Amino acid sequence: MMTHARDTFSPAELYLLVAPFDLNHIFGVPDKMIYKLKGSEHFEAAYEELKQKNILTQEDTLTDGGGIVMETLRSYCQSSKYVRLNQLMFAFPKDADNEVIVLAEIKADQEYRIERLNKIYALALIRKLFPIIEREPLEDETSFMQRELTNAERRKALEIDPGKNFISMEFFHLEKEPHETTNHEFYQQYLAFAMDEWLIQTDVMTEDYYRISQYALMKQLFDEMEFPYKEGKI
Numbered sequence: 001m002m003t004h005a006r007d008t009f010s011p012a013e014l015y016l017l018v019a020p021f022d023l024n025h026i027f028g029v030p031d032k033m034i035y036k037l038k039g040s041e042h043f044e045a046a047y048e049e050l051k052q053k054n055i056l057t058q059e060d061t062l063t064d065g066g067g068i069v070m071e072t073l074r075s076y077c078q079s080s081k082y083v084r085l086n087q088l089m090f091a092f093p094k095d096a097d098n099e100v101i102v103l104a105e106i107k108a109d110q111e112y113r114i115e116r117l118n119k120i121y122a123l124a125l126i127r128k129l130f131p132i133i134e135r136e137p138l139e140d141e142t143s144f145m146q147r148e149l150t151n152a153e154r155r156k157a158l159e160i161d162p163g164k165n166f167i168s169m170e171f172f173h174l175e176k177e178p179h180e181t182t183n184h185e186f187y188q189q190y191l192a193f194a195m196d197e198w199l200i201q202t203d204v205m206t207e208d209y210y211r212i213s214q215y216a217l218m219k220q221l222f223d224e225m226e227f228p229y230k231e232g233k234i
Contacts, residue, residue, distance in 0.1 A: 008111045009053075009069075011035060012046035017055070017070050023077050027172070028089040030109050072116050076101045083224050084170040085126065092226065100225070123227055130167045133221070137214035138197055145216040146201070154209045157200050162193035171224050181205065192217055 009017075012035045014026055024032050035042050050056045055066035062070065079091035079101070087105040093116070100122045104113045117125070127133050149157060169190045176185040182205075189204040192212070201212045222229060 008106050008113045010046060010049070010110060011112070012043055013050055013055075014073065014112060014114075016043060016046055016050065017066075018073050018077060020070070021074050021077075023074070026073070026077060026103075027079070027082050027091070028084065028103055028105070029112065069114065072101060072114055075116070076103060076114065080174050082172040082174075084168075084172075085130065086168050088129075090122070090225065097226070119225070119227055122225070126221075126225075132165055132167050132192060132194065132199075133218070135194065135199065135214055137199075141199075141213035141215065144213055146210040146212040149200075149209050149211060153211075157195055157202070157209050160193060160195050160200070166191060166193035169221065169224070190220070 011026075011029050011032075014029055015024075015032050015035065018026060026032075047056070050066070051058060054063055055069060057063055075093040075095065076091040078094060080094075081092060083090045089103040089105070091101040091103070093099055093101055098119055099116055100119055101114065101116050102122065102125075104115075105111075106113055169188075169192070171188045173186055176183065179186055181187045184205070187205075190201055191204055192199060192201045194200070198211050199214060199217060200209060201217065202209045221227075
């Protein structure tokens with residue numbers, strides 16, 4: 001995902017863009033109160049940055065491009081569920097089943113890019129960014145979805161450094177109360193990585209480790225991202 005300074009936004013800039021909709025929370029972005037406590041100067045500087053990025057005109061009106069960003073943000077905030085894949089947070093607009101909105105964290109807690117994508121392009125982006133998705137399954141993976149590891153296999157998995165060849169998946173279902181990470185219906189987090197030729201997945205919340213099939217990983221991803229199976233041919 002190519003990024004340029006004019007395409008990215010600070011949290012303060014994002015909160016200014018959703019202010020007309022009386023939205024005070026952007027899922028996946030630090031709380032607005034953090035920036036309010038820094039004083040009005042922080043938002044004033046962010047306002048000027050929006051002008052430099054051609055989101056606002058020098059006469060304080062919204063540009064066409066700014067209107068697109070603002071509406072994309074509103075749709076993002078109205079999503080009833082979110083999926084985070086490493087540093088990409090996906091939302092699901094209510095007005096288009098064939099699209100997702102991705103909020104990419106370019107610089108932790110400081111810089112974000114937001115974009116609306118057709119699900120075909122979103123899947124292509126995921127395949128490009130996460131090589132483990134393209135992993136060739138072993139022959140025996142057609143016979144199981146997941147298997148528990150032995151104690152020895154679990155110890156080995158704990159010592160693995162996956163480098164960049166892994167995918168962290170977090171699922172947030174806002175319609176499920178309470179909104180606490182201990183509520184499995186609201187929140188789940190999984191980490192998948194390679195151990196030799198095996199595909200290993202851990203449930204981060206329970207600390208359970210499994211060997212899973214490539215099909216199981218793809219089904220989990222496709223189900224949560226609401227991708228049509230025919231697009232991925234799984």
